[in-house]
Amino acid sequence: MKEDITNILKRNSLSLTASREKILQLFLSNDGALSHGDIEKKAGERFDRVTVYRTLQTFTEKGIIHTIPTADNAVRYALCKDNCSEGHHHDHHVHFICQQCKQTFCLDDVVTPDIKLPRGYALSHIEVVAEGVCRQCKR
Amino acid sequence: MKEDITNILKRNSLSLTASREKILQLFLSNDGALSHGDIEKKAGERFDRVTVYRTLQTFTEKGIIHTIPTADNAVRYALCKDNCSEGHHHDHHVHFICQQCKQTFCLDDVVTPDIKLPRGYALSHIEVVAEGVCRQCKR
DNA sequence: CATAAAAAGCAACAATGTTGCAAAATAGAT
DNA sequence: ATCTATTTTGCAACATTGTTGCTTTTTATG
Ligand SMILES: [Mn+2]
Ligand SMILES: [Mn+2]
Ligand SMILES: [Zn+2]
Ligand SMILES: [Zn+2]
Numbered sequence: 001m002k003e004d005i006t007n008i009l010k011r012n013s014l015s016l017t018a019s020r021e022k023i024l025q026l027f028l029s030n031d032g033a034l035s036h037g038d039i040e041k042k043a044g045e046r047f048d049r050v051t052v053y054r055t056l057q058t059f060t061e062k063g064i065i066h067t068i069p070t071a072d073n074a075v076r077y078a079l080c081k082d083n084c085s086e087g088h089h090h091d092h093h094v095h096f097i098c099q100q101c102k103q104t105f106c107l108d109d110v111v112t113p114d115i116k117l118p119r120g121y122a123l124s125h126i127e128v129v130a131e132g133v134c135r136q137c138k139r
Numbered sequence: 140m141k142e143d144i145t146n147i148l149k150r151n152s153l154s155l156t157a158s159r160e161k162i163l164q165l166f167l168s169n170d171g172a173l174s175h176g177d178i179e180k181k182a183g184e185r186f187d188r189v190t191v192y193r194t195l196q197t198f199t200e201k202g203i204i205h206t207i208p209t210a211d212n213a214v215r216y217a218l219c220k221d222n223c224s225e226g227h228h229h230d231h232h233v234h235f236i237c238q239q240c241k242q243t244f245c246l247d248d249v250v251t252p253d254i255k256l257p258r259g260y261a262l263s264h265i266e267v268v269a270e271g272v273c274r275q276c277k278r
Numbered sequence: 279c280a281t282a283a284a285a286a287g288c289a290a291c292a293a294t295g296t297t298g299c300a301a302a303a304t305a306g307a308t
Numbered sequence: 309a310t311c312t313a314t315t316t317t318g319c320a321a322c323a324t325t326g327t328t329g330c331t332t333t334t335t336a337t338g
Contacts, residue, residue, distance in 0.1 A: 015304055017316065036294080048318050053295070055316095069210040069268055073294090073326085094254060099263065107260075113252045115233060115267065120274035121246075124238065128254065129208055129266045135259035154335055156285060175325080187287050192326070194285095212295085212325090279338105286333070294325065302317070308310085 012062040032103035033076035098134035151201040171242035172215035215243045237273035
């Protein structure tokens with residue numbers, strides 16, 4: 001685990017710092033996606049709010065994590081499993097939000113479908129967010 | 140126009156008030172979707188922030204408008220064109236966010252595709268958000 | 279016009295996000 | 309191991325966004 005964390009940071013030429021390590025660890029050990037708030041709560045040690053924002057921004061830019069749009073004013077973040085890189089994300093999977101446990105999951109195996117847009121629109125990227133009840137909550 | 144507004148409010152058994160009328164008017168006369176902030180800015184008369192929040196909530200509940208998820212912490216709202224009703228929205232169209240003009244559009248004719256989820260997930264509803272450059276900005 | 283019910287406004291507050299700058303930590307070279 | 313340039317953090321101050329309870333105003337209706 002500590003290995004993985006170091007690797008990810010080195011691979012992206014980011015210096016190893018306590019907050020980056022901790023936040024990465026949270027992502028690695030967490031099933032679902034995390035919001036900024038989740039991270040502030042889950043990180044036992046208290047990092048400054050600003051540090052968390054900046055870390056999330058850096059990670060997103062580097063292609064370590066990606067954002068997931070929501071309708072509740074709380075963007076979620078999740079690890080990129082494909083090999084996304086500086087500036088270019090290319091995970092094209094569907095996300096799932098559980099209405100019961102409120103968790104957000106990456107459905108890594110469900111690829112986003114092709115969508116045919118009307119003439120004149122230049123498409124760069126599609127997000128699909130499914131809502132319902134997750135596996136855990138349903139049984 | 141004033142006609143339409145009155146109709147919509149009456150049809151949903153909402154009383155006619157200045158803020159509701161103004162906000163509806165904004166939606167009717169605007170091409171794209173509006174965020175809470177857009178509304179505060181565009182409404183010439185100043186309505187209390189709280190009133191705007193409550194109005195948007197009421198409209199959403201009644202099925203007059205629907206929300207559009209985003210990754211920028213600013214949910215957008217747009218008129219429901221299908222006949223959504225109290226509690227149940229059923230517009231299933233794709234949304235488009237222009238990276239240039241930042242506007243969000245309902246692509247009313249582009250229906251959300253069916254998505255096959257892994258075993259165990261109960262699906263209730265799918266959101267598709269496409270990003271790119273809109274017609275206006277592209278020409 | 280009177281009245282009950284609904285909505286708006288206000289105040290106070292909580293949560294979220296941003297910026298500039300000084301202090302601390304890190305990486306890399308001696 | 310120590311020094312040093314560079315990067316990152318924490319802090320302070322602030323801006324924006326969202327929420328709640330309560331009072332006043334407005335609306336619908338007889
Ligand atoms: Mn994902
Ligand atoms: Mn729409
Ligand atoms: Zn769940
Ligand atoms: Zn545009």
